[in-house]
């Protein structure tokens with residue numbers, strides 16, 4: 081496995097970021113966890129949105145400041161993953177389910193240890209922001225995510241129904257469970 085570093089998105093990353101996003105879509109994954117809506121926006125528009133939000137010029141009423149990074153492989157500058165660190169949990173969805181961090185690894189680079197490396201770096205960044213009780217949430221059927229979170233020190237504190245349809249329209253018979261993990265920093 082090659083070393084990664086977290087990089088703030090800039091215009092220079094446009095082509096590689098679009099390639100990164102395209103790979104998820106080709107893999108029938110329309111949601112890119114930890115991308116702060118890059119999966120729904122064009123790069124330039126997203127860049128402005130993202131920079132504003134990071135600096136505290138909140139873009140949506142209920143958003144909290146967050147820092148979103150590309151995880152870039154040092155030897156070839158390929159974007160391997162993304163991670164979004166929310167600076168606080170003053171948002172109902174994040175406080176109940178989402179937690180401080182969302183992250184993902186592009187399909188072709190999974191199961192090589194990168195997810196663990198990225199989450200570890202994200203946790204260090206959260207610590208540098210002064211976060212002391214880190215919360216992480218993931219669906220209880222997302223084994224790759226669970227294993228990655230536990231490898232990074234996550235302690236399961238709660239499993240609850242993801243039943244609040246204000247956030248996602250999930251039919252009752254498709255109700256899913258969410259695991260909540262804590263890490264004391």
Ligand SMILES: CC(C)(COP(=O)(O)OP(=O)(O)OC[C@H]1O[C@@H](n2cnc3c(N)ncnc32)[C@H](O)[C@@H]1OP(=O)(O)O)[C@@H](O)C(=O)NCCC(=O)NCCS
Pocket residue numbers: 113114181182183184185186189190191192193194195196197217218222223224225227228231
């Ligand atoms: C979760 C995710 C980031 C893990 O990335 P990754 O690079 O594959 O993770 P790692 O290679 O560091 O693997 C971490 C652990 O998970 C295990 N793992 C990874 N993929 C797995 C799979 N499909 N099934 C079972 N275990 C899996 C690995 O074996 C490893 O455990 P081990 O060391 O005990 O063997 C990646 O699967 C992903 O992007 N998923 C979609 C987005 C997502 O679910 N994000 C998390 C929720 S916010």
